[in-house]
Amino acid sequence: MFKQIEVDPSGIQLYESKHHAGDRIAEHHHEIYQLIYALEGTGQIIVDGEAYRLEHDQLTFITPYTDHAVIADDKLTVLVLAFDQRVIDATNRSLFEHSLYESKFVGFNPFTSGEVRQLLRTILYEQSHQSTYQQNAMSIYLSQLLLLIARGERNQESSNANSLRADKLREYIDSHYYEALDAENLAGKLGVSTRHMNTIFKETFDQTPMQYLAEVRVGLSKKMLLETDKDIASICFEVGFESISTFYRAFKHHTAISPHKFRTNKKIDF
Numbered sequence: 001m002f003k004q005i006e007v008d009p010s011g012i013q014l015y016e017s018k019h020h021a022g023d024r025i026a027e028h029h030h031e032i033y034q035l036i037y038a039l040e041g042t043g044q045i046i047v048d049g050e051a052y053r054l055e056h057d058q059l060t061f062i063t064p065y066t067d068h069a070v071i072a073d074d075k076l077t078v079l080v081l082a083f084d085q086r087v088i089d090a091t092n093r094s095l096f097e098h099s100l101y102e103s104k105f106v107g108f109n110p111f112t113s114g115e116v117r118q119l120l121r122t123i124l125y126e127q128s129h130q131s132t133y134q135q136n137a138m139s140i141y142l143s144q145l146l147l148l149i150a151r152g153e154r155n156q157e158s159s160n161a162n163s164l165r166a167d168k169l170r171e172y173i174d175s176h177y178y179e180a181l182d183a184e185n186l187a188g189k190l191g192v193s194t195r196h197m198n199t200i201f202k203e204t205f206d207q208t209p210m211q212y213l214a215e216v217r218v219g220l221s222k223k224m225l226l227e228t229d230k231d232i233a234s235i236c237f238e239v240g241f242e243s244i245s246t247f248y249r250a251f252k253h254h255t256a257i258s259p260h261k262f263r264t265n266k267k268i269d270f
Helices: 093-098 110-128 134-151 161-176 183-190 194-205 209-227 232-238 244-255 259-269
Strands: 012-019 024-028 033-040 043-047 050-054 058-062 068-072 076-083 104-107
Touching: 012 110, 012 134, 043 058, 050 058, 068 076, 076 110, 076 134, 093 134, 110 134, 161 183, 161 194, 161 209, 183 194, 183 209, 194 209, 209 232, 209 244, 209 259, 232 244, 232 259, 244 259
Parallel strands: none
Antiparallel strands: 012 076, 024 068, 033 058, 033 076, 043 050, 043 068, 058 104
């Protein structure tokens, strides 16, 4: 069954869809793309005859003319982001050619799900506030969301949840080392206690996340000391240390010498 959905002039429309317990949206399809994101409640979404669990922080990407249906187990609220061919421009085309060419159910790790939520909030804001650059802004935020989906497809082959969590945490540290991170903050993103986080990380990498964070920061600062003329204070700030004294202690712990001596000695060697 075909259902028509109108999108605004930008080619993008984000709206809320509410369902009561036991509601069933019969199988249908559209001529546009849809992202269906569960805000609260649980249910099932059936895509091309394949059933998937629909619950908080999970998202389904649906291509045009793909048959799908929704069944609510209890009160179910979803956000539906609809967009048409106009947004698949030169910037996004490779995503659709390599990843988004078919409908799929996507589960995100705790870090990516937060980014997805924030992008959806931002699109809602832009949609409700008229501005000169509204269409440009909505297109940019949608592109960011599509990139997260392309990168964040659920790894169905992983059999070790703790190992997967540790890998995701390391990936997060690798790309967010410059932020003000602490153990409580990282554990909160995983939804576990700091003790449990340290245990699962050490099982995989033989060190705690904070030890790994210091290692990453010191490694980057060594590279910058050798390859740039940046002031030591600037390097300390850029790699994420909150103070010079903390930077010096961490650097000496990993290298046995100060950043200044490290830079000087290496220049002498050359």
